[in-house]
Amino acid sequence: QVQLQESGPGLVKPSETLSLSCSVSGGSISDYYWTWIRQPPGKGLEWIGYIHYSGSTTYNPSLKSRLTISLDTSKNQFSLRLSSVTAADTAVYYCARTDMTIIRYGVDVWGPGTTVIVSS
Amino acid sequence: DIQMTQSPSSLSASVGDRVTMTCRASQGIGNSLAWYQQKPGKAPKFLIYATSTLESGVPSRFRGSGSGTDYTLTISSLQPDDFATYYCQQYYTAPPTFGGGTKVEIK
Numbered sequence: 001q002v003q004l005q006e007s008g009p010g011l012v013k014p015s016e017t018l019s020l021s022c023s024v025s026g027g028s029i030s031d032y033y034w035t036w037i038r039q040p041p042g043k044g045l046e047w048i049g050y051i052h053y054s055g056s057t058t059y060n061p062s063l064k065s066r067l068t069i070s071l072d073t074s075k076n077q078f079s080l081r082l083s084s085v086t087a088a089d090t091a092v093y094y095c096a097r098t099d100m101t102i103i104r105y106g107v108d109v110w111g112p113g114t115t116v117i118v119s120s
Numbered sequence: 121d122i123q124m125t126q127s128p129s130s131l132s133a134s135v136g137d138r139v140t141m142t143c144r145a146s147q148g149i150g151n152s153l154a155w156y157q158q159k160p161g162k163a164p165k166f167l168i169y170a171t172s173t174l175e176s177g178v179p180s181r182f183r184g185s186g187s188g189t190d191y192t193l194t195i196s197s198l199q200p201d202d203f204a205t206y207y208c209q210q211y212y213t214a215p216p217t218f219g220g221g222t223k224v225e226i227k
Contacts, residue, residue: 044207044218044219044220044221045156045164045207045209045218045221046218047209047215047216047217047218049215058214058215059215060215061121061215062121094163094164096163100211103170104169104170104173105152105154105169105170105211106154106166106169106175107154107156107164107166107209108166108175110163110164110165111163112162112163113163
């Protein structure tokens with residue numbers, strides 16, 4: 001079955017850019033909405049955004065000015081870039097698959113998550 | 121953004137208990153509601169969509185209901201594997217937003 005795995009630096013300095021990748025294995029990146037969700041320490045889930053395999057993106061308005069999500073179908077990967085980070089961006093970052101059809105919606109496959117700490 | 125408020129934030133229960141938790145939206149979401157279960161240190165697990173449809177493999181002791189702005193997740197007979205935090209998510213409008221979670225603890 002489809003599996004996801006996040007990768008990227010675990011420590012990022014304030015004002016710099018956070019970059020993460022998500023490798024998709026066991027299935028094609030075609031169809032579906034490839035999603036990023038984060039969870040600050042001890043807090044709830046925050047939806048960051050997603051990219052459809054067609055390339056269209058939808059971002060959380062609260063992050064939109066700093067956010068880029070991209071897709072590399074040749075590598076079966078998608079990526080997150082979040083610029084000008086602050087301590088408030090410290091979180092576990094999950095990559096995930098959203099199935100969104102007329103009859104079904106759900107974030108049905110998740111990566112294990114990767115912790116990113118923003119600190120100098 | 122649509123705000124999702126879950127209550128209670130935590131509850132204590134025993135194995136075999138019937139457990140109910142609620143999720144309230146700041147505006148009507150037309151049954152566009154999903155539920156997730158998260159255990160400590162793990163990614164969430166998808167349980168329910170469209171308010172009441174169980175994802176494949178989810179035990180039938182989980183039941184979702186509701187309409188308009190008010191939704192409920194009920195576990196009919198709590199099992200040891202069910203102690204976790206549960207999150208609701210609306211997908212009626214973008215951005216899809218999560219509730220703050222209900223933590224189910226062992227009494």
